[in-house]
Amino acid sequence: MNAAIRSPQPPLTRSVEDYLKSVFHLTSQGGFATTSDIAEMLEVAPPSVSGMMKRLSETGLIEHVPYRGVQLTPQGRRAALQMIRRHRILESYLTSKLGFDWGDVHVEAERLEHAVSEKLIERMADALGEPRYDPHGAPIPTAAGEIEEAELVTLAATEVGSSVVLREVGDENRERLHYLAEQGLIPGVHLTVIDRQPFNGPTIVRLGDGTTRVVGQELALLLLCRPGEADGE
Amino acid sequence: MNAAIRSPQPPLTRSVEDYLKSVFHLTSQGGFATTSDIAEMLEVAPPSVSGMMKRLSETGLIEHVPYRGVQLTPQGRRAALQMIRRHRILESYLTSKLGFDWGDVHVEAERLEHAVSEKLIERMADALGEPRYDPHGAPIPTAAGEIEEAELVTLAATEVGSSVVLREVGDENRERLHYLAEQGLIPGVHLTVIDRQPFNGPTIVRLGDGTTRVVGQELALLLLCRPGEADGE
């Protein structure tokens, strides 16, 4: 067993790194990542995914159950978390130190994450004071490969009358992020759920300053909240 | 003429960017860059260069005179200078803002220069106060694509008895750069050329603080100096 382990393992290609990240995200709720989900996420054709999955399972980064899907091996998970750490540290650095807008950092980080050295990432993390969350509120894996798993619920699923804290915005679309920031809907803000219209209608929330927002279902599904009155961070 | 120009020109690949940089450096003294020089600089086989030169001349980035060599077209020169700007801004940023050693920044910048956006480079340049020289003293091209051309002479070619200012270290080797820094031989320092041993022997210089250094020919060829008593920068 484990014939796939070679001592000086070759560095991963950009493509491989992207595939691993996709599988990580698609399996974060448990279960398998399917070929077509990966294909859609990476914007490639399904046969390209099949081919890559074969290669990755040969090198021991994923476990492939034909016609069922894939999961990361511990080795694959480690690599994926490293990429996610890079991505989120980069996003944090670009916003904090170089004045980038939170709607712009994703694409920038997406390219840079494949080019930065471990050393550079740790210097950035250090300069930032070892941040635990990126600008969108997503947890940053530690250098050791641990990631916080919070139990968050989408704003669309909160109970009317309850109070929640917006913890994370699960989106990377520039325009949507700009809009949300304008509305003051950014990680850390306290929300009281005033009402929700039926038939997947909008959720109405009150912010800390007493103003209200009407949040459509599409956006409400992206706003991940921690229930309860508790204070943020 | 100029059928090669397409309106939405495709982005250059990493390889192409590297070839253009090589040609730029190899032709900086005028003349043609030869296939084998490019091959050596990029550590590829000569036929790979021939193939790439063919492609690049088809896309109008270089001018290829078969069996003679290549030169950059204005378009190719623009692209090369952009890469060099990126590289040198990155080196400057890494040393100034993230505490990197001047011996380490080259390899890091070499990877990053292909992944950074124009916007990021300009933010970095801005954060640095639009630096004109990188940590090794090399001039940074402007965003508009202009680069300073100074008339420098290697320390090995200076006149015994003259005073010079060390302006630039034309090297990217980690160990050599560390050694030079230890010796205080960094851009900006004033040197008086005390003596030079015959048969390509070492050059002996006195620093501003009165101490002397014995600089072997190999290193002396890398130290680019501005002659005369004039003050630095």
Next chain:
DNA sequence: TTTGAGAATTAGGCTAGCCTAATGCCCTGT
């Protein structure tokens, strides 16, 4: 003026990643 060394190019092959078209598998609904 010829010749041969050395440089450049052409010929032919390989891998990584992608594609489309063809085929195969799985499972649900009748």
Next chain:
DNA sequence: ACAGGGCATTAGGCTAGCCTAATTCTCAAA
């Protein structure tokens, strides 16, 4: 129990970049 839809996989092809081996060109020296 099986037919068919939908997803996955295999088959076969393409490009960018690299390689080695074979060939061609250039130029200087005899």
